[in-house]
Amino acid sequence: MSSWLPRNPAELDKAVTGAERDAILDAIRSLNDDARLGDSEAFYAQQRLLARIYGLHTLIPEGPSAEGSVLLHTITRLLEEATIEAEDGYIEPGLIDQAPAEPAAYLSWLKKLAREHRVYKHPYYREFIRDEATSADLRTYVMQESVVDGRFDDLLAMMQVGTSGAAKMEIAQNFWDEMGNGKPEEVHTHLFNKIFEVFEIPADELERSLTANALLSGNLAVLLCRYRQYYPEAVGFLGMTEWLVPDRFVQVVHAWERLGLPDIGIVYHRLHITVDSQHAAGWFHNVVIPAAESEHMRRAIARGTLWRLNSSARYLDERMPAVAV
Template sequence: MLEVGTSRAGTEPASRFLTTVDEVTVLLGTAADKADSQYSGDARTALLGRVAEINKAADAGDQQALYVQQYLLDRIYRLHTKLTDRETAEGSVVAHEIGRLLETATAEAQDRLIEPGLLEEAPTEPRAYLSWLKKTAREHRVYKHPYYHEFIRNRATEADLRNYVMQESVVDGRFDDLLAMMQVGTAGAAKMEIAANFWDEMGNGDRAQVHTTLFNKIFEVFQIPDEELERSLTANSLLNGNLAVLLCRYRSLYPEAVGFLGMTEWMAPDRFVQVVHAWERLGLPEVGIVYHRLHITIDSQHAQGWFHNVVLPAAESPRMRRAIARGILWRLNASATYLDERMPSVTG
């Protein structure tokens, strides 16, 4: 069975949840019709009850439960985002029910982190609304977070950068797929902007310049095997990756995805400047930093195009304004928690 890892917040394995993790893992590797026939009636009710217990413990602040919650959600998302030659439970009703329990608990936890009344403060005029979004981000504690500006830039060791890129893989390592998922059903200027962004991610047709390929060069520099990557991801790393998939795969959450991915690209250039500085300070191989150098310029351009061609037209709608802001705040808050988690290595 898969081994459950731990985050910095917990040093003991989440043993009381391991049975459920193992059970769900086996289920996800079973054909959909077989999984549903095995879990019907009382068996399904009992399994869903155990998943609900994990959510309840995570909601109460149990970091081991949070890890298990996000670990299982990541495994369910892999059914829909990775190709395989093995049987899976993609399409299974019970797998969907487990996923919805995990998604709902995750979304509710993020909504509770939003300052009460903040969404209601957003201006109604689109350009004023866009200025408000940027101002809200600049005033958030994650903006120019010391993890990047103090630690990564000036103190990070080669081992620290190695861990950094593993954690970042949950979003940076699959940004092209996120764009592909979120553009379904769009039209006009928004679809064209997403398409232009996607084509840049595809290296503008040059396979050697595909951004996921460039990102993976960092893994080659640090000789990071898949098994180590699996073990290294913390609860908050998994959470950030899961939030991106959650928002991009559901059409009803498209505006939240607009906010989440737009803020991701807007913050990236400043953060990557610090990573490049650290890379040069440590004298690491140039091939491993091409991805970050490229995105300092490209993400700045993408963010401006995103704001003006996707956000501004959508901001005519009160529903879209609220949802885009919700997605941005999810990104800001989740990123802050994730970066705070990384900070102990500065003083530890």
């Protein structure tokens, strides 16, 4: 199916019809079923295909693109619905029902959820990255992290569509900070890419290196920011991402300095230790608290928060066996 992506959408829909179309959709459903039952290869294939499809919506093509294909949209929705169902399955039954209705108390409850979650101050960062990681380990680390860090500006741009008032201003300020406050050399994705230069990471290796859980992290971010119906989930997902970053990046900076790696490669992480602390505080007070007046928003923000916490925990747990080998 990846070979379909650089095709004209109308031509693709005209070429794949009838029994062939039904067979393709059945194959996607079978792939989703296998992934749901714990087949690691199916899970990887599912998330890899979804990531490649999302590339149509987040990258400027050099030629024809299947973006807009009805068939491809149907496939995308099957993959997304299976991913959503799986992620919801990791949420403890009844947990979201415990959320307080009063906005300030709700925010405190969200933070408490994070502090009591096993992902908070995860040993991958606090022990391995900080004190044991080699330069090769950091090289692997930045490749996996690229699925979110490498396009955070685009995620913010997508999620702010349709917002207004304090929430729109907060997201816009966050976005402008990501844009280096108008200075091209300080754009955060540009600074992040300096790490790739230090480690000499080519694009084809980057794609091959991504694990299923790393792909999932990137896919969840795009899924929530792309669709307006998932805006509140995106608020929880990205807000929690920024809240967790400063403590994690302190450990990365410590490792970078311990290994004596080129200073140009760690500017991004140093910057975000301070910036994301400010962003998280502004996000909580200008985006989360006003939205928390609504029960629908409270439940959905909590859902997105838990998606981030749970998926991040699985992603970091996945890194630990490789560390022990």
